[in-house]
Each structure stands twice: as structure tokens, then as C-alpha cells.
Amino acid sequence: MRCKIIIEDTNKMMDSKMNIRIQELKKFEEIKVILETNCFYNINAPMNWSENTLWQSEAIFLSDSNGIVSLKNSPSKGGDYEGIRAMGLFESLKAVTIVNKKHISELKNLPLNDVVSFRISVLSNGKLLAKTTFNRFYKKYNINYYDILRDGWQGRLFYDEDKNKKPAIIVLSGSEGGIEKAQNIAMMLSNQGFVTLAISYFGMNNQKSSLDRIPLENLEEALKYLQKLTFVDSTKIGIYGRSKGAEYSLLFLTRYGGIKCAVLNSPSDRVYEGLRRKRNSKHSSWTYSEKEISYKPFKIKEFIINRLIKKSSIDDFGVMDIENVTCPLLLIASTKDEIWDSYSASINIMAKAKSYEKSIVLTTELGHMNTISYLPNPRYKRYKTDKIYDEAVLSWENTLSWFINHLKNI
Numbered sequence: 001m002r003c004k005i006i007i008e009d010t011n012k013m014m015d016s017k018m019n020i021r022i023q024e025l026k027k028f029e030e031i032k033v034i035l036e037t038n039c040f041y042n043i044n045a046p047m048n049w050s051e052n053t054l055w056q057s058e059a060i061f062l063s064d065s066n067g068i069v070s071l072k073n074s075p076s077k078g079g080d081y082e083g084i085r086a087m088g089l090f091e092s093l094k095a096v097t098i099v100n101k102k103h104i105s106e107l108k109n110l111p112l113n114d115v116v117s118f119r120i121s122v123l124s125n126g127k128l129l130a131k132t133t134f135n136r137f138y139k140k141y142n143i144n145y146y147d148i149l150r151d152g153w154q155g156r157l158f159y160d161e162d163k164n165k166k167p168a169i170i171v172l173s174g175s176e177g178g179i180e181k182a183q184n185i186a187m188m189l190s191n192q193g194f195v196t197l198a199i200s201y202f203g204m205n206n207q208k209s210s211l212d213r214i215p216l217e218n219l220e221e222a223l224k225y226l227q228k229l230t231f232v233d234s235t236k237i238g239i240y241g242r243s244k245g246a247e248y249s250l251l252f253l254t255r256y257g258g259i260k261c262a263v264l265n266s267p268s269d270r271v272y273e274g275l276r277r278k279r280n281s282k283h284s285s286w287t288y289s290e291k292e293i294s295y296k297p298f299k300i301k302e303f304i305i306n307r308l309i310k311k312s313s314i315d316d317f318g319v320m321d322i323e324n325v326t327c328p329l330l331l332i333a334s335t336k337d338e339i340w341d342s343y344s345a346s347i348n349i350m351a352k353a354k355s356y357e358k359s360i361v362l363t364t365e366l367g368h369m370n371t372i373s374y375l376p377n378p379r380y381k382r383y384k385t386d387k388i389y390d391e392a393v394l395s396w397e398n399t400l401s402w403f404i405n406h407l408k409n410i
Contacts, residue, residue, distance in 0.1 A: 003067075003122060005132045014116060014136050015188050015373045015396060017072075017086055022122055022130070025067040031129070032079070033069070034058045034121045035089040038097075041113030041138075043184050043371040045378060047176050050101035051113055055093040055376065057081075083386070089120075091389045093376040103178070105205045107147050107154050110179065114138040114187060139187035148225070152218040154200045154207065156183050158190040159231060167236035167260075167407035168195040168226045170219070172245030175211050175275065177203025181371070185240065188372055192400055193408065195232050197222060201248065211244060212274035212281040216288045219252045227258070236260050236407045240399070243339065243368065244285065247271065250349070251286055251293070254324040261328040261406035263399050266337060266368045269345035270318035271295040284318075294318055322352035329353055330402040332361045332370060332395050339368040357406075361398045363391040372396045 003025050009018035025031065038054040045053070059079035061069040068074075072086035080092035104110045114137060121131040139158065148155040156179060159166075169189050173182035179200035186198035201218055202208045227234035238261045241249030246267035253259060271293050274281035284295040296318035333346040343362070350358050363370065366388040369379045373393045380388050 002129045005120060005122060005130050007120075007132070007134045009134070009136070012136055013140070013188070013191055014138050014375070017374070018136075019070060019072040019086055020089075020120065021071070022061075022063075022069040023067060025063040025069065025124075025129075027063065027065055027067055029063045029067065029124060030060065031063065031069060032058055032060050032123045033071075033089065034123070035093065036119045036121075037093070037117060038099075039115070039117040040093075041116070041180075041184060042375055043181050044369055044375050045095070047103070047178075047180070048100050049095065050099040051111075052099040052101075053095050054097035054099075056096045057089045057092045057094060057376075059089055059092075081386075085386065087374045087389075090374050091376055095378060103203075105178075105203070107149065107156070107179065107200070107204055110156075110183075112139075112145070112187075113180070113184065138184050140191050143187065143190050148197075149206075150218075150221060150225075152201075152207070152215055153222055154179065154204050155222060155225075156186070156198045157195065158183075158186055158198070159195045160190070160193075163231040165231055165233045166193060166195050167238070167403075168197065168229075168232045169403060169407070170222055170226070170237070170239045170249075171196055171198045172201065172239070172241040172248055173198075174243030174245050177201075177211065179204065181242075182245070185242070185371060189240065189400075189403065192404060194238075194403065195226070195229070197226060210274070210276045210281065211285055212276055213283050213287045213292060214248070214274075214285060215290075216248075216252060216255065216286055216293070219248065220256055223256070223258050236410075238262060238403050238407050240265070240403075242266060242371070248286065250322070250325070251320055253327065254321045255288065259327050261330075261402065263330045263332070263402055264346075264349075265332040265370060265395070265399075266334065266339070266342045267331055267345055267349065268340055268342065269322060269348045270320060272318060272340075273298045319348075322349055323354060325349075325353040326355055328357040328402075328406050329355045330359050330361065330398060332363070332399070334363040334367050334370070336363075336365060337368045342368070359398075359402075361395050363388075363395065366391040366395075370395050
């Protein structure tokens with residue numbers, strides 16, 4: 001091989017920035033760099049895409065006078081992104097060969113998907129100059145886990161080998177059901193020194209198959225489970241909810257104490273109608289004391305009109321008792337949320353919640369699907385990488401800081 005590829009990645013976590021340096025090139029040589037993986041669980045991808053899906057990106061660079069290309073300093077002049085962007089190859093990965101998978105409903109059979117294997121190749125005039133492989137991780141090597149099976153909920157708990165008391169975070173994902181997306185977010189949070197509990201509230205074996213009349217008491221039981229663990233500080237438990245998980249989390253905060261702080265990603269301020277597969281259930285999403293919680297029915301005509309005029313409903317159907325929320329709240333909302341109006345919902349939550357500290361991270365290009373830093377987001381193909389991926393980094397960094405400041409630095 002005629003050049004060397006140096007992977008400069010001290011952290012090796014999926015949400016950390018890294019650098020790729022290519023040296024021993026000719027002076028001012030034009031090269032193409034190709035990044036590939038078909039061992040990659042992407043939180044932002046559709047649920048039926050297997051981790052064996054082939055993802056690929058490429059960019060074109062010109063080496064400097066020392067025969068070096070450094071992705072953190074060298075601008076891409078073409079390919080899947082342009083300009084200087086250290087993580088541009090990762091953020092612009094595209095699914096070129098989609099491999100579908102079946103839903104895994106048995107928790108013990110669900111893989112962790114904690115390792116991502118990458119291949120990188122360097123070409124000049126179509127000729128291969130060098131290639132190498134490297135791994136990145138969703139969790140650190142010292143993070144252990146075990147599964148929890150209860151009547152109403154199932155969980156995967158992540159904790160490190162040090163059994164001293166630590167703060168904890170409950171993690172809830174959205175209407176996709178199951179635990180896949182929640183567990184990868186939980187792993188990333190566990191790397192910061194938290195015990196994390198990813199919860200499936202429907203969609204697994206021995207659970208409700210649809211997001212319909214899910215008991216609020218499930219979260220109460222999960223909270224009590226964490227509080228009893230000898231290696232958890234029961235006074236420092238937070239909650240992270242995304243999409244319907246944010247709705248579920250906020251509703252819990254209106255009726256229960258015991259949560260020290262919360263991050264609600266793409267939240268709603270009201271309870272919406274449940275779902276039976278992709279159809280309306282004609283029931284509430286949630287129950288309390290075996291009674292349905294008042295909800296807003298889904299009306300397609302109203303939904304279309306609201307999307308066209310970019311306004312939320314002005315009625316009060318299903319609006320929660322947000323005045324009961326007192327813990328510190330971080331809200332992540334988008335002015336271009338394609339699912340519901342998380343921006344107006346967040347404004348209402350900010351106005352009504354009695355939390356002593358409240359904050360909003362507002363995105364203007366990145367929509368409803370907003371998870372961790374440096375992941376490709378196939379939902380938003382129409383946008384250039386720089387804007388939506390800057391917003392993803394901003395959102396995730398604020399999420400980490402919120403939990404660290406309110407659960408650890410107190």
C-alpha cells in the first residue's frame with residue numbers, strides 16, 4: 001500500500017468526535033476516501049432495516065504540501081459532503097443495500113448491537129492506495145447489563161463494574177415499540193457514569209402488541225425497582241423520553257414524584273389517541289388506576305390542516321396537568337417536526353410547568369427524529385449534512401450536560 005491511514009480515536013464511542021488522517025501521499029494529490037459498514041445499528045434507521053444493511057459514504061480531498069489529508073482540517077471538494085467536517089463521512093453514510101429483518105419479540109434474543117465495524121479505503125484515479133478497519137462502540141467495555149421481565153414492562157439495565165451508588169436514568173423511546181432504540185440511547189448515557197434502564201412498554205412478548213391503554217403504573221414500578229437497587233442513589237433518578245416516550249414521561253411527571261430531572265425529546269403537551277398497529281385505537285394511549293386517561297382523538301382532516309398552516313390545535317382535549325411538574329426540564333423541540341407540533345407543545349410546557357429550572361433546545365432543520373451525535377439520518381435526505389447534524393450534536397450535548405449537572409454535579 002502506498003499511503004497510511006491513521007485512525008485518531010481515543011474515545012471510540014459512537015457519540016464522540018474523531019479524526020482520520022491519511023499520510024505519505026504525493027503532494028497535492030487528489031484522493032477519494034470511502035467509508036463503509038454492514039455491521040451497524042443506526043438508531044435513526046427504520047425498524048425493519050437490519051444492522052447488516054450496507055452503508056457507504058465518500059468524499060474527495062486534495063493532500064497538502066506534506067502529502068497529508070486530515071479530515072478535521074482538510075476540506076472535502078466533492079462526494080457526499082463538502083467543506084471541512086471531521087465527522088462528515090459518518091454523518092453522510094447512505095444505505096446502499098438494505099437488508100430487512102424480522103422483529104425480535106423475545107428480550108433474551110435481542111442483540112445489544114453495541115459494536116459498529118467500519119472499513120475505510122483510499123483511492124487515487126480509481127486505484128486502491130490503502131484500506132483499514134476499525135470499531136466504534138455504543139457502550140464502554142466495563143458496562144454490564146441484565147434483563148428484567150415484569151407483567152407490564154420489560155427492561156435492560158446497564159451498569160458498570162463499580163457498584164458504588166450512582167445516579168440513574170430511565171430511558172423510553174417512541175411509537176416503534178420494543179426496546180432497540182431505547183437500549184442504544186441508554187448505553188450512550190451509561191458511558192457518563194449513570195445506571196440506565198431502557199424500558200419496553202409495548203411490543204415484546206407477553207406485552208401489549210400495540211400502543212394502546214398502557215398503564216402509567218408501569219413507570220411507577222420501574223422507578224421503585226431502581227430505587228431499591230443497592231448501587232443506585234434513589235434520590236438521583238432522571239428520565240429521558242423521546243416522542244411517545246416523552247409523552248409517557250411527562251404524563252408520569254404530572255402524577256408522580258421521585259424523578260430528579262427530565263429530558264423530553266420531541267414532546268407533546270397532551271395525551272393522544274392510541275394506536276393498533278397503524279390504525280387509531282379509539283382509546284387513550286395510557287391508563288391510570290385501570291381507567292383511560294382523557295385524550296385527543298386523531299382526526300385526519302384536522303391533522304392535514306394543522307400541517308398546512310403550521311399551527312397546533314387550539315382545543316384542550318387531552319392536555320395534561322403540566323402545573324404539577326416540578327423537576328428541572330430540558331425540552332428538545334423542532335420548528336419542523338413532521339409528526340406533531342413539538343415546538344408549540346414545548347412553549348406550553350415551559351409556561352405551565354412549576355419546575356425551578358427549564359430550558360429548550362430548539363432545532364430549525366432537524367425534525368422529530370433526533371437522537372445522538374454523528375449518526376446518519378435517512379429521514380432527512382433533502383437537507384445538507386451541516387445544519388441537521390450540527391443540531392443533532394447540540395441536542396445530544398445538552399442532554400448529557402443536563403443529566404450530569406442535575407444528577408451528578410449537585
